[in-house]
Each structure stands twice: as structure tokens, then as C-alpha cells.
Amino acid sequence: MSFLAYDFMQRALIAAVLVGAAAPAIGTFLVQRRLALMGDGIGHIALTGVALGFLLGTAPVLTAIVVSILGAVTIELIRERGRATGDVALALLFYGGIAGGVLLIGLSPNGSSATLVSYLFGSLSSVRPIDLVVIAGLSITVIGVAVVFGRELFAVCSDQEVARVSGLPVRFLNILVAVTAAVTVSVAMRVVGLLLVSALMVVPVAAAQQLTTSFRATRIAACGLGVAASVGGLVLAFYADVAPGASIVVLALGAFLVAALAAQLRPAR
Amino acid sequence: MSVFDLRGGCVALGGREILHEVGVTIEEGEFVAVLGANGSGKTTLVRALVGLVPLTAGTLEIFGTPIARFREWPRLGYVPQRLAVGGGVPATVREVVASGRVGRARRLRRLGRADQAAIDHALEDVGLPHRAKDPVATLSGGQQQRVLIARALAGEPDVLVLDEPTAGVDADSQDTLAGALGHLSRQGGSVVLVAHELGPLAALIGRAIVIGGGRVVSDGPPPEPEGHHAHAGHVHTHAHEPAPPGRPSLFEPGTFER
Numbered sequence A: 001m002s003f004l005a006y007d008f009m010q011r012a013l014i015a016a017v018l019v020g021a022a023a024p025a026i027g028t029f030l031v032q033r034r035l036a037l038m039g040d041g042i043g044h045i046a047l048t049g050v051a052l053g054f055l056l057g058t059a060p061v062l063t064a065i066v067v068s069i070l071g072a073v074t075i076e077l078i079r080e081r082g083r084a085t086g087d088v089a090l091a092l093l094f095y096g097g098i099a100g101g102v103l104l105i106g107l108s109p110n111g112s113s114a115t116l117v118s119y120l121f122g123s124l125s126s127v128r129p130i131d132l133v134v135i136a137g138l139s140i141t142v143i144g145v146a147v148v149f150g151r152e153l154f155a156v157c158s159d160q161e162v163a164r165v166s167g168l169p170v171r172f173l174n175i176l177v178a179v180t181a182a183v184t185v186s187v188a189m190r191v192v193g194l195l196l197v198s199a200l201m202v203v204p205v206a207a208a209q210q211l212t213t214s215f216r217a218t219r220i221a222a223c224g225l226g227v228a229a230s231v232g233g234l235v236l237a238f239y240a241d242v243a244p245g246a247s248i249v250v251l252a253l254g255a256f257l258v259a260a261l262a263a264q265l266r267p268a269r
Numbered sequence B: 001m002s003v004f005d006l007r008g009g010c011v012a013l014g015g016r017e018i019l020h021e022v023g024v025t026i027e028e029g030e031f032v033a034v035l036g037a038n039g040s041g042k043t044t045l046v047r048a049l050v051g052l053v054p055l056t057a058g059t060l061e062i063f064g065t066p067i068a069r070f071r072e073w074p075r076l077g078y079v080p081q082r083l084a085v086g087g088g089v090p091a092t093v094r095e096v097v098a099s100g101r102v103g104r105a106r107r108l109r110r111l112g113r114a115d116q117a118a119i120d121h122a123l124e125d126v127g128l129p130h131r132a133k134d135p136v137a138t139l140s141g142g143q144q145q146r147v148l149i150a151r152a153l154a155g156e157p158d159v160l161v162l163d164e165p166t167a168g169v170d171a172d173s174q175d176t177l178a179g180a181l182g183h184l185s186r187q188g189g190s191v192v193l194v195a196h197e198l199g200p201l202a203a204l205i206g207r208a209i210v211i212g213g214g215r216v217v218s219d220g221p222p223p224e225p226e227g228h229h230a231h232a233g234h235v236h237t238h239a240h241e242p243a244p245p246g247r248p249s250l251f252e253p254g255t256f257e258r
Helices: A007-032 A039-058 A059-079 A083-106 A115-120 A129-148 A148-159 A162-166 A168-190 A196-206 A214-239 A242-264 B042-049 B093-099 B113-125 B141-154 B172-184 B199-204
Strands: B002-014 B016-027 B033-035 B058-064 B076-079 B159-164 B192-194 B207-212 B215-220
Touching: A007 A039, A007 A148, A007 A168, A007 A196, A007 A214, A007 A242, A039 A059, A039 A083, A039 A115, A039 A196, A039 B093, A059 A083, A059 A129, A059 A148, A059 A168, A083 A115, A083 B159, A115 A242, A129 A148, A129 A168, A148 A162, A148 A168, A148 B093, A162 A168, A162 B076, A162 B093, A168 A196, A196 A214, A196 A242, A214 A242, B002 B042, B016 B058, B016 B192, B016 B215, B033 B042, B033 B093, B042 B058, B042 B192, B076 B141, B093 B113, B093 B141, B093 B215, B113 B141, B113 B172, B141 B159, B141 B172, B159 B172, B172 B199
Parallel strands: B033 B192, B033 B207, B076 B159, B159 B192
Antiparallel strands: B002 B016, B002 B058, B207 B215
């Protein structure tokens, strides 16, 4: 357990536990709504936010949160309006996010494309004490939203029309999911990186549902798996000296494979 | 008091007017079938009644309140036309049915005894209490349709609006469905359902509104079954395909078209 001797590892581990629990908590609702790739899109847009932070000389996390929330609300409004054209509009938004990020980082005095890499794939040493406070606050907010609005979010993510006739504020709840996903992306980017953050929202859910039969059990198991993969991946990254985002996601995918095999082997329900 | 009072209702979708000045009033306790050919506008009519598509002209009152000011949504139960229960994450039958309670539940509170009782009753009404803990995806299509109806019943609505509840549903499920709707009706509830084929529901219908070309073409007692449809035990198995020539279908005829 020598890795615990380093302050940066202690902070990274605390961040990993928080992010590992928060990402699947909101990810379950994205999967339920068949929007598994939404987090990926928000991650692309958040890159512009990170670069904007470098350009303006402010904290990249703050600009990432602002830009990704704006992006997420835009995605939701585009989705609400139409189907076919919305698909292309989303693609334009996502490509714009990556291109904007690389462009802005090039323009900023103290940044280069290499700077962005730590944000794309995560970095062990990048979690500063102040980051930890932000990560803790936002992770708890994300989990809080998933718990407090759980019943309404399940109804909305299962059947939008029935939810509307039930009198639920469907647009508010959809935007709540989008904004919460955006916050999760910004929070998790230091640990897993923007390109892989969506994996932490989706893969634990996909793994859990191989073996679960209820929504509640899927949600709890996914959060547990998310924490285990994040912590395990971080330790792996420390010893193997690789980007933590990659090792976390590989572990989560491994859990998915094991769960899928176990589901195949056990008798049919 | 009227459950729904639609006057001069026009609805346009994608720039094309689907409903033209439709007037429909449904009173409390009525059991109404909305009939018509595919594309006649019958689904659009019930979607307008529950507020899912906006009126471009006309007025709609629900339980005596203009729709813009209507807030008592838990009094409405809606069962959309679905082939299966949606969602990308497994959910048990009971979880899906319980979500129909969301309009009446209190935030941050566990569902209370009254909620649990309503969910139990809804499951019993559709004959699925023994499947409550099973993942809904393992049920047959007809059983999933019954889950969707139980979800609406769990909210203890005063009016139930169903869009093609019998489409593609096996005979057993149709009978169970007829039993559940009859039960609701006897307790004073109102039922409005879009139907293509009435099957065992025919005996419950008190009034039929026939839509054709976006207008009401007839409104009154349900038409008497004719031909092979009149035979006892007749079961429709052709859910959506047009009736072959020489086998007239009661509610499919072109005579209702403009």
C-alpha cells in the first residue's frame, strides 16, 4: 500500500471513490432513456470549456462546467425539437467541441495540445486540494439529484408521454438529467478524462444489468462497480504508470465481460 | 361534469392539419370507443384530449377546467400505444407499475400503505401479481401491454385513456383487459379507448365515436357487429394488416372515409 504515502494519490483516491459512485448514479438514467452516448457528447463539448479556461487564465474546471452545462441544455433542446435533424445537429455540436478546444488551446499563451492530453485521459497528479473540494461538492450534488428525484427521473426516462400526462414537469426533468450529466463530466474529467468519462457512466450500468432484474438493484450495483473500477484503475495506473482513465475503463469493461459470461452460464430465468 | 369537452378542436402536425374542428364531449362514467381507419386521426384525437399535442384552434376543458390551467393530472390515466415496455435498464413489473403512482407520491418519502395497496390492486386487475418481481422484459407482448395498463391504473385515475390497447394482444390478455376496464367502469370511472378491433371489449362500449378524415363522422351507440364478427368467440388475429378482400372488417371500411 505504498501508494498511500503520496498526498496526490490520497486525493486522487478520494476523488475516484466520489466520481466512481456519482457517474453510474446518473448514468443509469441515461441508459434507461437510451441516451448512453450523451455523456460522450458532453465530454467533447467540455474540451472547449477546458481550453477556454486556459485562454482566460481561470480554472479550467469552472469553464468546463459552464460550457458543458450550456452544451447539455442545447443538446436537450435540440432533442426535444426533432428526431432526424437533431441527430446531425448533435454531431455538429460534438465536432465543434473538439475543434474548438484544440483551437482555443493553441491560442492561449501557456497551453498546447499536449496540455489537453491530461484532460482527455485523466491524470493522477492533477487533483489538487482545491479540486478535491470541488469534486466532493459536485459528486454529492449529483448523487443527491439521483436520489431526491429518483422516482420522477425513472418515470420520465421510461416513458416521456406517460410522464407528461401524469403532470410531471418533463422538460425540467430532462434538463435536470442533462445538467447533472454535464456536471458529472466536468467532475470526472480529472480522474478518467473527457474522452472516457462517458464510459464510467455507462459501462458499470451495462455490467450490472447482466446480473440484475430490477432498476433499483442495477443502480446500486452499478455505483459499487463504478467505485471498484475507479479505485482499482487508479492503483493500476500508479504502478504501471499509465493514464488512469484507460486503466479504469479497462477494468470496468473487464467487469462487464465477467458479468456477461456469468449471465450466460447461469440457468435461464 | 364533463371529463373532456373539446370544441372546434384543430390539430396540425408537421404543418398539415390532421383534425378539423372536432367537437367531442365525454361525460363522467362513459365508456367510449374512438373508431376509424388507419390515418383517420383517431390517435391524434386522444393525444389532443390528454394534452400531448397542442390545439391550433378550438378549446379543451378537462374536468371543467381549461387545459392551460388544468393541474389535476393524477385524475388522468394514459396508456400509449407501445409494442413493449421501454427503457434500457432492467426493471421489475412492480417497479414499472409503481412508476404510475408518481403523480400522487410525495418526494423523498417511501411509498405509503395507500400507494402499495393501489399498486397491488392494479397488478391484480391485470392478472399479474405472480409476475411482480420478474423483469418486465421477460413477459410476452400481451403481458407487457397489461403492465402498461396496470401502470395507469396504479395512479387510481378517474378517467383512463388507452390508445389501441388490444393491438397485437393475445386472446387471454384481451379478456383480462376487458375485465380490468369493466371493473374500473363499474366503479364509476370513465374510459376512452382508441380501437381498431374491439374483440371482448365490444360488450363494454356504451358509445362509439367514428373518426374519418380528421372529422367526427358518427357519434352514438356502437355499431352492431355483422357477418363473421358477430360469431361468439370470434378472435381477431390480424392486428394491423388491412382486411383481405371478401372479408369485410367492421371498423376498417372505406365508407367512413371522406
